[in-house]
Amino acid sequence: MATTGTEIILALDSDDLGEALRMVDMTRDRVRTYKVGSILFTRYGTDSVRRVKQAGGEVFLDLKFHDIPNTVRGAARAASGLGVRLFTVHAPGGVEMMRAAAEGAAEGAVGAGVERPLVVGVTVLTSIRGEGDTLDLVLRRAAAATEAGIDGVVCSAREVSAVKSEYGSGLVAVVPGIRLGGESGDDQARVATPGGAASAGADFLVIGRSVTRAADPAAVLEHIEEDIRNA
Ligand code: C5P
Numbered sequence: 001m002a003t004t005g006t007e008i009i010l011a012l013d014s015d016d017l018g019e020a021l022r023m024v025d026m027t028r029d030r031v032r033t034y035k036v037g038s039i040l041f042t043r044y045g046t047d048s049v050r051r052v053k054q055a056g057g058e059v060f061l062d063l064k065f066h067d068i069p070n071t072v073r074g075a076a077r078a079a080s081g082l083g084v085r086l087f088t089v090h091a092p093g094g095v096e097m098m099r100a101a102a103e104g105a106a107e108g109a110v111g112a113g114v115e116r117p118l119v120v121g122v123t124v125l126t127s128i129r130g131e132g133d134t135l136d137l138v139l140r141r142a143a144a145a146t147e148a149g150i151d152g153v154v155c156s157a158r159e160v161s162a163v164k165s166e167y168g169s170g171l172v173a174v175v176p177g178i179r180l181g182g183e184s185g186d187d188q189a190r191v192a193t194p195g196g197a198a199s200a201g202a203d204f205l206v207i208g209r210s211v212t213r214a215a216d217p218a219a220v221l222e223h224i225e226e227d228i229r230n231a
Contacts, residue, residue, distance in 0.1 A: 009206045078108060101150060152171050
């Protein structure tokens with residue numbers, strides 16, 4: 001693992017669980033935690049989480065809960081009961097909703113006898129182009145996340161250092177929109193290299209297609225680790 005402490009989460013955005021599990025097998029030596037998001041979860045349900053865990057990975061459940069507080073509390077309780085390491089809510093859902101998520105996460109963990117997952121709030125999707133006030137919006141949503149007492153935020157590499165200096169290094173920063181030098185950004189707009197995101201202070205990099213579409217995913221991961229180490 002990198003000296004910066006930045007850890008890679010590999011996004012399994014496949015609509016085929018078998019293919020996703022093969023990716024876990026291929027990369028398990030280099031990756032501790034895998035993202036299960038709406039694609040796998042909608043198709044395979046909680047089985048997707050169980051199977052990734054059985055294959056030796058921990059799970060970042062990225063379902064971006066956004067609803068009234070009572071509903072999100074229940075969803076958070078259920079997510080937590082699955083024994084995931086982190087899960088997401090949408091920060092625009094507000095302080096009360098995020099507080100309910102934190103409470104639900106704690107309740108679910110006690111009920112299932114597992115460790116409480118980290119609850120992270122998605123500030124502004126990294127696919128949204130960063131015009132003028134994006135930083136301001138990210139900071140306001142990070143403020144709400146802090147007030148609600150959740151563990152961290154999802155933001156782009158561009159906003160990490162401002163978020164950390166404003167709300168403290170203890171607020172976990174999860175950063176998607178990672179592209180290796182020279183690669184296309186696909187639908188991502190606020191992108192950075194792994195080293196760039198690591199030196200900005202990211203705790204977790206959520207990386208998908210750069211690795212999963214590569215001919216040799218393990219080799220790309222090795223390259224990413226080196227980029228983080230040299231950050
Ligand atoms: O394939 P790529 O590296 O773009 O994957 C990035 C992952 O991070 C995707 O699974 C995407 O859903 C997720 N994500 C994101 N922006 C956020 C939150 C999550 O791109 N704000």
